[in-house]
Amino acid sequence: MTAVQTDLNGINLGALVNLCERIRSDPDAGRARFRAMTAWRGGTLSETRIDGWSLGSEHYPKHFVIVIDEPPAILGQDRAPNPQEYLLAAMNACILNTFVAVCSTMGVTLQSVILESTGVLDLRGFLGLDSSIPAGYRTIDYTIRVKGDGSPEQFRKAHEAMKATSPNFYNMAQSIALRSTLEVN
Numbered sequence: 001m002t003a004v005q006t007d008l009n010g011i012n013l014g015a016l017v018n019l020c021e022r023i024r025s026d027p028d029a030g031r032a033r034f035r036a037m038t039a040w041r042g043g044t045l046s047e048t049r050i051d052g053w054s055l056g057s058e059h060y061p062k063h064f065v066i067v068i069d070e071p072p073a074i075l076g077q078d079r080a081p082n083p084q085e086y087l088l089a090a091m092n093a094c095i096l097n098t099f100v101a102v103c104s105t106m107g108v109t110l111q112s113v114i115l116e117s118t119g120v121l122d123l124r125g126f127l128g129l130d131s132s133i134p135a136g137y138r139t140i141d142y143t144i145r146v147k148g149d150g151s152p153e154q155f156r157k158a159h160e161a162m163k164a165t166s167p168n169f170y171n172m173a174q175s176i177a178l179r180s181t182l183e184v185n
Helices: 013-025 083-105 152-165 167-173
Strands: 032-034 037-040 046-055 058-068 110-119 139-148 177-184
Touching: 013 083, 058 083, 083 110, 083 139, 083 152, 083 167, 139 152, 152 167, 152 177
Parallel strands: 139 177
Antiparallel strands: 032 046, 037 046, 046 058, 110 139
């Protein structure tokens, strides 16, 4: 990758090239470890603490708390997004970040990128009412709406590259069929 610009779409292309070169020369430097600790807080409320992550031998502290609850129809009090909403949000963010990075390495300037995902759970599986119904998603549909100076072909190539490299696309696709739609505006 040859980058004329050093920053495009908020992505520091020089730092990306350096990271790739470092990991290419030392594969252990590319091993990222993430950890989350979740505690029950009563009813359907939980609190997840994120205390840091590691890349290679480097540890990067961080301090975040993620609160999760269920809506009243699923016995919660709706004090926070539910686990499925966080799951979709995590998937969306990873796919979006990867798509933006790929577009940036292609020299495509973006004006907007919106990713919308939808999954339908059959609660009969979750509640154990019918053992033939899975407790989770059978499919997740997502649509990327992108506007920028790229051609439809460039956006299609960026979408394909994202599907090949996004960690959460990979994670989700291993057990959940993903049906995608790309809309170029």
